[in-house]
Amino acid sequence: MHWINRIAAVTFKEFRQLSRDRLTFGMVVMLPLIQLLLFGYAINNNIRNIHIGIVDDANSFVSRGVIEAVQASQVVTPTVRYFSIQEAEQGIRVGEVRAVLYLPENLEQRIAQRHQGSNHALGQWIVDASDNIVSSALLGLRDMPLAEVIRQPVRVARPVTFETVLYFNPERRTPVNIVPGMLAVILTMTMILFTSIAIVREKERGNLELLITTPMRSIELMLGKIVPYLCIGLLQATIILTLGNVIFSVPIVGDPLHILGATLLFIAASLTLGLIISTVAKAQLQAMQMTIFFLLPSILLSGFLFPYEGMPLPAQYLAEVLPATHFVRMIRAIVLREATLQDLPYDSLFLIGFTALGLIVATLKFRKSLD
Amino acid sequence: MQKMAIVAENVVRRFGQHTAVDGLNLHIPRGSIYGFLGPNGCGKSTSIRMLTGLLTPDSGHINVLGLELPRQAEALKLRIGYMTQKFSLFSDLTLKENLLFMARIYGLPRSQRRSRVDELLEQYELMPMQKQLAGTMSGGQKQRLALAAATLHKPELLFLDEPTSAVDPENRRDFWEKLFDLSDAGTTVLVSTHYMDEAERCHYLAILDKGKKCADGPPAKLMQDMHAHVLEIDGPQLRQLKRRLLGLPNIRSVAQQGVSLRVLVDNRIKDPDQWLLAQAELDAQQYRITQVRPSLEDVFVTSTGN
Numbered sequence: 045m046h047w048i049n050r051i052a053a054v055t056f057k058e059f060r061q062l063s064r065d066r067l068t069f070g071m072v073v074m075l076p077l078i079q080l081l082l083f084g085y086a087i088n089n090n091i092r093n094i095h096i097g098i099v100d101d102a103n104s105f106v107s108r109g110v111i112e113a114v115q116a117s118q119v120v121t122p123t124v125r126y127f128s129i130q131e132a133e134q135g136i137r138v139g140e141v142r143a144v145l146y147l148p149e150n151l152e153q154r155i156a157q158r159h160q161g162s163n164h165a166l167g168q169w170i171v172d173a174s175d176n177i178v179s180s181a182l183l184g185l186r187d188m189p190l191a192e193v194i195r196q197p198v199r200v201a202r203p204v205t206f207e208t209v210l211y212f213n214p215e216r217r218t219p220v221n222i223v224p225g226m227l228a229v230i231l232t233m234t235m236i237l238f239t240s241i242a243i244v245r246e247k248e249r250g251n252l253e254l255l256i257t258t259p260m261r262s263i264e265l266m267l268g269k270i271v272p273y274l275c276i277g278l279l280q281a282t283i284i285l286t287l288g289n290v291i292f293s294v295p296i297v298g299d300p301l302h303i304l305g306a307t308l309l310f311i312a313a314s315l316t317l318g319l320i321i322s323t324v325a326k327a328q329l330q331a332m333q334m335t336i337f338f339l340l341p342s343i344l345l346s347g348f349l350f351p352y353e354g355m356p357l358p359a360q361y362l363a364e365v366l367p368a369t370h371f372v373r374m375i376r377a378i379v380l381r382e383a384t385l386q387d388l389p390y391d392s393l394f395l396i397g398f399t400a401l402g403l404i405v406a407t408l409k410f411r412k413s414l415d
Numbered sequence: 416m417q418k419m420a421i422v423a424e425n426v427v428r429r430f431g432q433h434t435a436v437d438g439l440n441l442h443i444p445r446g447s448i449y450g451f452l453g454p455n456g457c458g459k460s461t462s463i464r465m466l467t468g469l470l471t472p473d474s475g476h477i478n479v480l481g482l483e484l485p486r487q488a489e490a491l492k493l494r495i496g497y498m499t500q501k502f503s504l505f506s507d508l509t510l511k512e513n514l515l516f517m518a519r520i521y522g523l524p525r526s527q528r529r530s531r532v533d534e535l536l537e538q539y540e541l542m543p544m545q546k547q548l549a550g551t552m553s554g555g556q557k558q559r560l561a562l563a564a565a566t567l568h569k570p571e572l573l574f575l576d577e578p579t580s581a582v583d584p585e586n587r588r589d590f591w592e593k594l595f596d597l598s599d600a601g602t603t604v605l606v607s608t609h610y611m612d613e614a615e616r617c618h619y620l621a622i623l624d625k626g627k628k629c630a631d632g633p634p635a636k637l638m639q640d641m642h643a644h645v646l647e648i649d650g651p652q653l654r655q656l657k658r659r660l661l662g663l664p665n666i667r668s669v670a671q672q673g674v675s676l677r678v679l680v681d682n683r684i685k686d687p688d689q690w691l692l693a694q695a696e697l698d699a700q701q702y703r704i705t706q707v708r709p710s711l712e713d714v715f716v717t718s719t720g721n
Contacts, residue, residue: 046522053519061507064548254503257467258520259492 054268102151223288225348239318240331277311298378310371316402323409342368420603426475437626450617451607459607496565506550521568555586624719650702
């Protein structure tokens with residue numbers, strides 16, 4: 045039973061040291077908080093208030109009506125008035141506006157023709173399409189109805205080919221998708237970083253040289269170090285999900301037990317990754333650099349920001365190796381779609397396998413550190 | 416019960432091209448204080464690490480406390496204490512927390528932990544600062560704490576790797592008092608050092624240089640058996656004289672010590688003072704030559720051939 049005592053001793057010591065390390069302790073709480081607010085508010089795929097310029101050659105009651113109607117869509121906000129197309133193009137070039145609405149001199153004539161069944165456009169959008177998210181938002185305005193302006197008989201709407209039902213996030217709010225994914229990113233960052241640094245620091249300070257002369261086995265040291273960070277990971281997960289629910293109204297419909305289960309699996313996988321880094325890195329700075337090496341692909345490839353399906357095949361293969369990819373999939377399924385761990389056997393098994401393999405590698409590598 | 420705490424035969428350890436320990440032979444009796452004396456990089460730390468089972472020798476045979484190394488290294492760990500060169504306890508834990516941590520690691524039963532830690536705090540005069548963080552203590556206090564931690568589980572054999580390189584002479588003397596206490600109680604102590612005064616306190620001494628053992632035995636005997644006469648020359652213009660002497664045959668070393676030169680002359684020479692006056696063509700009026708008792712430094716210089 046000595047081994048339990050030794051693991052407990054390491055865990056207890058680690059908690060003591062953490063409680064004295066204000067900076068790390070602050071990071072444990074502040075990091076998820078700040079990241080959540082930043083990402084939650086900043087990342088938004090439903091674009092509003094794009095700044096546009098107006099070139100109104102008609103300059104009439106009707107043209108002002110058209111501009112008001114466009115503004116009422118809330119997608120765009122007219123900020124500048126230009127007097128020629130050339131001037132407007134310059135405005136787009138220097139980034140003053142993202143698009144320009146051109147209303148020709150004969151606007152009223154065109155409206156009249158429209159009443160007689162013509163299909164000519166009323167005006168023109170000139171769009172800075174270098175940012176395709178902005179341009180697709182503006183493309184959405186191409187067919188906007190102008191019932192207030194064109195007093196035309198209400199045309200029969202084109203028949204819908206497919207009826208569409210939006211499950212789980214009918215308002216199509218971005219935070220609903222982002223907040224559960226945030227769990228993966230924040231846990232990847234803190235878990236890998238904290239464990240790798242915790243061990244490398246002991247290497248730097250010479251503590252390890254003492255510990256290896258004691259009867260403690262390396263696996264015991266590893267396990268003892270993992271436990272406190274498991275707790276920290278769970279604390280962070282709770283902060284993110286609770287605040288996500290309160291501030292961004294992210295529905296948490298899944299079973300809390302399954303959320304806990306998936307989170308624990310992912311934390312364990314990330315911690316072993318941190319342990320492996322700690323056996324390779326010689327200094328805390330190195331450990332940090334290696335963490336970033338894993339963090340960037342975890343943000344970019346895991347499906348947190350961009351849909352997994354949209355990535356080219358080699359990127360998908362790479363993403364499959366990252367624990368974060370599996371966790372993003374699992375946590376979204378459980379939190380938003382009420383899936384259970386049994387529904388996600390592939391991702392669960394991957395994380396378990398990753399952890400087991402990682403622990404073995406870390407223990408073997410650690411053992412040889414003096415020879 | 417064996418009489419020898421450590422037996423090592425023909426131990427070799429290489430790091431790449433460099434041979435750190437080259438054919439080391441040791442017989443260290445139980446209950447003794449045994450010193451490794453040598454310059455930095457002579458293989459002291461590597462030897463200690465092999466004797467504690469932390470490093471595997473490339474060839475040779477090691478038996479410590481009747482256990483074969485490296486095969487039985489894990490069993491050995493409970494019976495030895497190891498004090499590292501650098502302070503290696505946790506600087507962000509208090510003294511008491513550090514000792515309690517080590518007590519749990521060594522598997523002391525819960526009932527004994529606190530009493531043993533209190534006993535050590537008392538013994539090493541650390542009681543008043545038990546709640547202080549280890550990182551904020553002075554060099555001497557850290558030293559005592561490290562020794563307390565290394566002896567917490569009452570090891571039969573204690574390894575100390577340059578234990579007093581960071582403390583002042585007074586603390587060093589106190590520290591050695593503690594070591595003699597331990598030795599009296601039956602603990603075998605192996606200590607490495609590059610301080611002559613420290614080496615002189617050991618019961619036995621091995622002089623190491625470039626991975627090889629050059630001499631060993633009790634310090635007094637080493638000084639007695641030295642193959643050189645030790646002479647001191649007083650007089651003017653010692654720098655020039657030193658250069659002149661170094662060119663002569665049968666002179667092992669010349670070192671300036673304040674206002675005199677310390678000269679080691681091969682002991683095949685009879686009447687070394689007369690010989691020196693003649694060889695160096697010195698004016699007996701100007702220069703005074705006296706033969707003095709050898710010091711450990713002289714032994715070190717002659718046996719390492721520097």
